[in-house]
Amino acid sequence: MKHFLTDLYRSKAGLVGAVLIMVIVLVSLLAPVLDLPDPTRGDLRARLVGPTWTGLFTPGAHPLGTDEVGRDILSRLINGSRITLLVATTAVVLGGIVGTILGILAGYKGGLVDRILMRLVDIQLAVPLMLLALLVVAALGPSLRNVVLVLALTSWIRYARIIRAQVLSLREREFVQSAHAIGASTLRIMFLHILPNVLTPALVVGTLELARVIIMDSALSFLGLGVQPPTPSWGRMLADGRVYISSAWWAVTFPGLAIVLTVLSVNLFGDWLRDYFDPKTRSAK
Amino acid sequence: MIGFFLRRLGESMLAIWGVVTIVFFVTRVLGDPAALLLPIGASAADIEALRDQLGLNQPLMVQYFHFVTSALQGDFGTSFQHGRDAMDVVLERLPATATLALTAIALGLVIGAVAGSVAALKRGSAVELLVMAVALLGQATPVFWLGIMLILCFAVNLGWLPTGGYGTIWHLILPAVTLAVFVSASIARLLRSSMLDILQEDYIRTAKAKGLLRSTVFFWHVARNALIPVVTMTAILTGELLGGSVVTETVFAWPGIGRLIIQAIEAKDFPIIQAGITLIAAIFVLINFLVDLLYGVLDPRIRKAR
Numbered sequence: 001m002k003h004f005l006t007d008l009y010r011s012k013a014g015l016v017g018a019v020l021i022m023v024i025v026l027v028s029l030l031a032p033v034l035d036l037p038d039p040t041r042g043d044l045r046a047r048l049v050g051p052t053w054t055g056l057f058t059p060g061a062h063p064l065g066t067d068e069v070g071r072d073i074l075s076r077l078i079n080g081s082r083i084t085l086l087v088a089t090t091a092v093v094l095g096g097i098v099g100t101i102l103g104i105l106a107g108y109k110g111g112l113v114d115r116i117l118m119r120l121v122d123i124q125l126a127v128p129l130m131l132l133a134l135l136v137v138a139a140l141g142p143s144l145r146n147v148v149l150v151l152a153l154t155s156w157i158r159y160a161r162i163i164r165a166q167v168l169s170l171r172e173r174e175f176v177q178s179a180h181a182i183g184a185s186t187l188r189i190m191f192l193h194i195l196p197n198v199l200t201p202a203l204v205v206g207t208l209e210l211a212r213v214i215i216m217d218s219a220l221s222f223l224g225l226g227v228q229p230p231t232p233s234w235g236r237m238l239a240d241g242r243v244y245i246s247s248a249w250w251a252v253t254f255p256g257l258a259i260v261l262t263v264l265s266v267n268l269f270g271d272w273l274r275d276y277f278d279p280k281t282r283s284a285k
Numbered sequence: 286m287i288g289f290f291l292r293r294l295g296e297s298m299l300a301i302w303g304v305v306t307i308v309f310f311v312t313r314v315l316g317d318p319a320a321l322l323l324p325i326g327a328s329a330a331d332i333e334a335l336r337d338q339l340g341l342n343q344p345l346m347v348q349y350f351h352f353v354t355s356a357l358q359g360d361f362g363t364s365f366q367h368g369r370d371a372m373d374v375v376l377e378r379l380p381a382t383a384t385l386a387l388t389a390i391a392l393g394l395v396i397g398a399v400a401g402s403v404a405a406l407k408r409g410s411a412v413e414l415l416v417m418a419v420a421l422l423g424q425a426t427p428v429f430w431l432g433i434m435l436i437l438c439f440a441v442n443l444g445w446l447p448t449g450g451y452g453t454i455w456h457l458i459l460p461a462v463t464l465a466v467f468v469s470a471s472i473a474r475l476l477r478s479s480m481l482d483i484l485q486e487d488y489i490r491t492a493k494a495k496g497l498l499r500s501t502v503f504f505w506h507v508a509r510n511a512l513i514p515v516v517t518m519t520a521i522l523t524g525e526l527l528g529g530s531v532v533t534e535t536v537f538a539w540p541g542i543g544r545l546i547i548q549a550i551e552a553k554d555f556p557i558i559q560a561g562i563t564l565i566a567a568i569f570v571l572i573n574f575l576v577d578l579l580y581g582v583l584d585p586r587i588r589k590a591r
Contacts, residue, residue, distance in 0.1 A: 119299065122299075126569060130529055134562075135307075135308065139311050223531065225550075238430060246441045249437055259426075260426050263426075
């Protein structure tokens with residue numbers, strides 16, 4: 001743990017990513033106590049008010065401006081971050097659990113199970129993930145639960161492939177062989193001996209997946225297939241603000257910046273995490 | 286080589302069959318087209334009559350068999366909105382989508398290859414830092430937002446280019462550049478790291494030691510080997526571009542398959558949705574098949590190993 005933190009501290013990019021993630025998560029968790037204006041309540045006398053940089057310190061002002069029905073953009077961004085983080089994290093964890101279990105199963109059992117699962121992965125990879133997500137959301141109807149399910153569905157294959165490859169080499173290691181020799185059951189070996197050894201790669205995949213899922217989630221809500229209004233979401237804010245692009249640049253600029261900042265910090269941290277756990281790149285440094 | 290070719294061909298056919306199956310089950314089982322087609326408040330008898338007419342009352346397996354056999358012949362039924370064969374409507378939009386995707390891939394490959402090679406060869410310089418920072422930023426930017434920002438800058442504020450639409454080369458510039466940024470960011474990062482790996486290889490040192498020209502070493506020894514992962518990445522990116530076309534085409538009002546699918550989703554026009562997604566997936570499967578064959582040409586080791 002100590003080495004983990006010192007290495008993180010030494011890598012500038014990883015540190016910046018980690019700090020930014022902490023700030024974003026903290027702000028979204030603290031949203032209820034921050035005394036923000038109601039993100040769903042408009043004020044028709046204050047439609048499309050431009051940003052005022054001093055507004056942060058004046059109560060009732062709109063530091064990042066307002067949208068087409070006079071809702072405070074800063075408040076909508078912060079409240080939207082709660083939804084985005086909730087959806088993305090749940091989807092990535094859900095996809096991670098399914099993908100890890102199936103990856104271990106395919107890698108350890110081998111044979112028919114492995115062939116069927118990997119063929120399934122190939123078939124799913126043949127459909128571009130965005131289209132698969134669109135298809136399922138269109139059929140199920142857009143809702144918080146369905147968006148999470150769809151994003152998890154696009155995510156499990158990445159875990160399954162990488163975990164399977166890890167398990168294939170773990171299977172031949174002595175500690176697994178000896179557990180097998182003293183008569184441990186398959187389930188016991190898979191969960192007690194193999195699972196702890198694939199949690200690290202699963203974590204690395206998960207972090208990098210988080211960035212991809214955040215973008216895909218905002219793309220879905222940009223197309224009107226994400227979490228439904230009045231719940232604020234970044235993608236929806238972009239779609240709504242786009243109509244007023246010639247008169248109110250702020251309505252479409254800030255939600256995008258929020259997405260870029262979040263994805264960038266997750267990517268920075270994820271890249272560092274991957275290098276940290278990958279002995280090959282580590283020794284090269 | 287022939288065995289490999291046939292096996293990959295079989296796998297590709299299997300993948301297309303799988304796609305058709307996914308499309309069938311997702312659209313047919315999760316949503317009831319008859320209930321969606323009729324206006325709200327239609328009587329149960331009306332719904333039942335339409336179900337009969339559409340063949341929805343037959344056993345699921347019969348419906349599935351019927352769907353797969355006609356889908357493989359390109360028959361997805363008649364579009365509810367257009368009143369014409371769904372696949373015909375989709376195919377009419379293919380040139381627009383293909384033009385955009387190919388221009389973006391070509392542009393992105395050139396920019397990404399130059400940026401990635403420069404970053405690898407000038408390791409530790411300010412140029413490398415700049416290239417990598419821009420690439421990281423490019424990967425973190427959602428394509429649709431970048432598109433909107435470019436419209437804001439070059440169409441709304443400067444008025445140099447049209448905000449959207451189709452027809453002239455001027456309409457192509459903004460959407461193609463938007464997608465090219467996304468492509469080149471991935472290519473530049475990948476090419477840099479694969480080149481750095483190869484520059485450490487013994488055969489590069491040998492090539493330099495025997496006094497070959499720097500350009501010979503670069504093109505014959507470094508670039509050729511570093512390009513193999515780039516080919517894989519290009520195939521993956523093409524898939525993402527085709528899938529992502531739903532978003533880009535919406536932003537730029539580009540009349541391609543992606544925008545057609547989105548409009549079909551809004552109108553619950555299932556034949557169009559099914560035909561569009563199947564066509565894109567089939568193109569993607571075809572690209573992956575061709576890429577696998579290309580490996581054999583690029584890298585003789587793969588050809589022999591298989």
